[in-house]
Amino acid sequence: MKNPFENRKYLIGGLLILISILYVIKLLHLQIIDKSYRLSANNNVLTFVPQFPARGLIYDRNGELIVYNEAAYDLMVIPSQLEDFDTLELCNSLNIDISYLEQKLKEARNYSRYIPSSVVNQISSVNYARLQEKLYKFPGFYVQPRTLRKYSKDIAAHILGYVGEVNKKTISEDSYYKLGDYIGINGIEKSYEKLLRGEKGVNIYLVDVYHRRKGPYQNGRFDTMAVAGSDLTTCFDSDLQEYGEMLMNNKIGSIVAIEPSSGEVLSLVSSPSYKPSLLVGRQRSINYPKLIQDTLKPLFNRALMASYPPGSTFKTINGLIGLQEGVLFPWTSYSCNLGYYSGGVHVSCHAHDSPLQLIGAVKNSCNAYFCNTYRSILDDPKFNDIHDSFENWRKHLISFGLGQKLGLDLTNELAGFIPKAAYFDRIYGEKGWSSLTVISLSIGQGELGLTPLQMANMTSVIANRGYYISPHIIKEPQPAGLERHYADIDSAYYSTIIEGMDQAVNGMPGTGSTARIARIDSIRLCGKTGTAQNPHGKDHSLFIAFAPKDDPKIAISVIVENGGFGATYAAPIASLMIEKYLKGKVKRKWIENYILEANLIDEKQD
């Protein structure tokens, strides 16, 4: 029986022959007819010289140039082209040791005999001029122009980050980078690396057997131009940032200021800090280890990574939750006799008028009032048990952006800590805890961790009466996904809390206002102090604030580690920052001097 489809073998075989003929014609063209692919008879080779684009510039929110570039030169080597040369002469003209040079040449050989490696980085223009004259004596070496970062103001190290040589791991993961390339390592330089770096180009040259360049290969037909990096406009105000860093001098802590209506980060100070210029170029290898070993951790970005119990600033949030849950009303009144006493638990309070309603309780920062409020939230009969009510309370906190990363466009942001009910189950057993067990959460103490960024963002929610926009550090090009995140508190409830924050700052003298030091005559500033208990030493001083009251332009959080009461350091610093931002300059010189002179670091170390 003959297979009816047997004839199909001819079509299949024909296809194979057809394709083979096509390939042979193409090869004939490539190898014989088209001379352009042939290099010349005497075995010429090509070298590929990368063209490095200038890195993008960085401006502040007012268009002031903050970061720019300066020319520098790298000495490169192609090991396969090396010939005998006067090692000593080369080392002398570069001020390097012979052992260093030998080490570098060995590394280069191990990496590739044909791809260039860098030997000495970031040679200054002056040294370059001297080297240039002698370079002909050193075949295999050539100089690659590069750019170095320069700073018009030596500030904002934690925002800007720095640039350094790419590591081997990144090279293996991303084929764009080659040994010796630069890459953003931290801050904006890292998170916006792709925009800032631009795209490398390449020039292809014909080189003869003596490694001399004979000119561009095929008149540069295959060359590509480098594409310059994009410039960035940041959200921070460099004057405000500089002022904030000055105020935080000799203190440990952080300032974060946000424009509530846009989520733009106006200032982000982590103290102690360092000058960004310390980590540029060849100085970096000297300065970096020093910074790493510094016990005050200047490289640690406290604004995004450190978490603190929010202390009494948290009363604003618990008040809002109480109002939303219908267990607290503006007219709810509790008495306070130097504290809260229940079931053998005692939370002390300071002397003030009693009883108080909600506004007065925020103004006076009454602990007893918020212990009562918090218990009524957790013991609310509409929930089955404390697990349900606690999780409900926690859900409200999450809606304020707490306990999670806010997605700031900088690296290294941390989430802080808001415990779950299960956390207490593990400690006390499932039935072993009640609202009284966790009473310290009512006044922002205990098992809570908020980053300074989260505190500023939470203040933004209050200033906006109900929402925040994802905080971000870059204005142009605008980051994607900037949307309103609503806290699950009806906007009507904010006015009472804000009134309390207003009274805390602007109340009549002698009426118990806890933050009168933050008062500015010409600006209606609303704020709330906090004192975070610190098991390792003196309490931390905290303050959150926004201003002006009716059209908020700035929301701020200030933490001064070991600063004592909120009103002692954090409140005046926040107040000065707001005055500086809204008025351009500070009139209250005595407060400014008081802060500038305060030195909490030496005090601590004594």
Added chain:
Amino acid sequence: MKSRTNILANIDWIIIILYLLLVFLGWINIYSVEYNEETAGSFSFASRHGRQLLWIIFAMIIAGIVVIIDSKFYMYLAWPLYIFMLFLLISVLLIGKEIHGSRSWFVLGGFQFQPSEFAKFITALVLAKYLSSPNMSLKSFKSIIQSVALIFIPAIFILLQPDTGSSLVYASLFIVLYREGLPGIYVLIGFSLMILFILTLVFNKFVVVAGITGIAFLLYFFLEPRKKLFLNGFIIFTLIAGGLAILGLILPGGLSNSVILILSLVISGIIYSALAYIHKLKHIVAIFLFVAGSIIFVFSVDYVFNNILGDHQQKRINVVLGIESDPLGSGYNVNQSKIAIGSGGMWGKGFLRGTQTKFNFVPEQSTDFIFCTVGEEWGFAGSLVLISLFLLLLFRVLFIAERQKNKFNRVYAYSVFSILFFHFVINIGMTIGLVPVIGIPLPFISYGGSSLWAFTILIFILVKIDASRTESL
């Protein structure tokens, strides 16, 4: 003893000689890629040529074992092997090691193993087993679907790794189905889809849609004897397009040309179909289906290309189609490869004297781009020899396939042909810039243990079942 001598006598020595020649040529080219003056003369099993030699020795042992095993074994074990292979392909997705962005490798100690290489011959066995079952006919739609499923299941798991190149190899098995009686219309449809696919990527999708419609009008014009009715259709289309264009001027946002084109096509299509139905026009339904099907296909290709394919795959396809030119990006490899091959000239630069291919500028120099070394060092003459060797091998496999009397053997032989054919065409095609850069090795030549062993098994199972073709029927 008797059966063994019998086997040796029946073995197709031509294919074995071709196999050995290719493996040898592969090894000397791998040696050449690594060679430089400093390390000349040294030999080490840590180097690529050293390891490849080790793998070649093992491949010979494997080939011996494959030939000793009873030929019925391959038929009986097709299904169990297929199930086991699927298990391996799923496991590698879960516990495999990611290398160059795809999870295709098992790593045990220092040994790496790529299950997708071995999936090829197992799929070939199972396809042979399935198509040789009694009363099987590729005229029935059900059997077509089932055989396509057998081919696609491993391909999809491999695509998930993702190893696009290896999974595309399975498409070549359509040659087998065609030879076994898949109706020609499917091949025609497949072929036109491929053309449309390329056109969609090269041109704007609206231009392609307009082109298809134009062809449809022409077809219709020639097929329909009543030319006046055709003219009516043209007038309807013009009126609607004109109307929409005027509407576009009035509407605040305006209408883009493409929206006008599409809308008028759709509206006039509907009106005209209704008219056609009333006048009982022939062909119109078929032509309408052709246009609708093409339009849907064009838009889905556009969607898949822009939303599903990875960045680098998009770029690679674009470069081959001449859409984007970036010598340092994905076209970089191809440019380097063409320069290397082109620099070889007629007779090449000679063994070990290539310069372009030693620069490490083309990654995968000893694996996917090994043909560059051949082209550079052995020139046009050498390339021609290599291509001829492959042609001889492929035609020998085709010849063997056609002399089989049982269907299992024939289908398997055709699968071997298809798989080798695809690797040969794609691999060489990509180095000379005629085919997108799809990372698959050149059989027997490219560096790599898994691929060499898998191709060895593939070929020697064929040698074995061919040698015992007279044993039973």
